[in-house]
Amino acid sequence: MSKKPPYWNKATKYLYKKDSIMRNLINRYSDANLTSRKDVFFSLCKSIIGQQISVAAANSVFLKFKKKCNNKINPRTVSNLTFNQLKSCGLSRQKVIGIKSLSKQTLNKTFNPKIIKKMNDEEAIQYLSNLKQIGRWSAEMILLFTYNRSNIWPIQDIGLLRAISKNYKKKYLPPDKFINLLKKRYTPYCSVATWYLWRSIDPEPIQY
Numbered sequence: 247m248s249k250k251p252p253y254w255n256k257a258t259k260y261l262y263k264k265d266s267i268m269r270n271l272i273n274r275y276s277d278a279n280l281t282s283r284k285d286v287f288f289s290l291c292k293s294i295i296g297q298q299i300s301v302a303a304a305n306s307v308f309l310k311f312k313k314k315c316n317n318k319i320n321p322r323t324v325s326n327l328t329f330n331q332l333k334s335c336g337l338s339r340q341k342v343i344g345i346k347s348l349s350k351q352t353l354n355k356t357f358n359p360k361i362i363k364k365m366n367d368e369e370a371i372q373y374l375s376n377l378k379q380i381g382r383w384s385a386e387m388i389l390l391f392t393y394n395r396s397n398i399w400p401i402q403d404i405g406l407l408r409a410i411s412k413n414y415k416k417k418y419l420p421p422d423k424f425i426n427l428l429k430k431r432y433t434p435y436c437s438v439a440t441w442y443l444w445r446s447i448d449p450e451p452i453q454y
Contacts, residue, residue, distance in 0.1 A: 361373075
């Protein structure tokens with residue numbers, strides 16, 4: 247894990263002044279901050295595993311996957327595992343295909359995570375979305391957690407929508423107009439606002 251992003255203190259001061267709900271959340275959750283593993287392959291595997299299942303189920307499957315990789319989650323290790331070995335971790339057929347494809351593309355360099363740093367957010371989302379089993383939500387998680395981009399606003403995320411409803415006393419799902427209003431208010435630090443909103447519904451800081 248790494249130290250907090252360089253913009254974190256500036257972002258919290260900005261959000262503190264901009265929004266009373268953010269002010270309360272920043273005061274309440276001053277014990278931690280967004281961090282990064284700086285390991286794109288690891289984070290992409292974790293993202294694929296966690297799709298459409300509960301956090302508890304995802305953690306259980308990921309631990310089995312990690313054990314099957316002998317605690318070395320990298321393209322070479324994964325490529326050496328058979329389809330059935332991966333499936334035995336509790337992975338669906340589509341998730342196994344996604345993880346195997348990711349390892350192959352990383353090894354043959356048809357997927358090159360180094361070039362993402364030179365892309366803007368939307369370009370990076372499109373590039374990551376070309377991978378099997380990686381859609382917009384997964385790409386946004388990678389930009390937020392691995393690259394620590396400062397202005398990611400993942401409005402497909404159920405947790406974020408629930409947190410908005412809870413904190414701003416809105417119905418679920420909150421209206422698009424209000425979600426867009428918050429995005430405008432939080433910019434250029436939507437990632438930080440998202441992290442605090444997540445904390446308000448989950449006592450443990452989320453990490454991909």
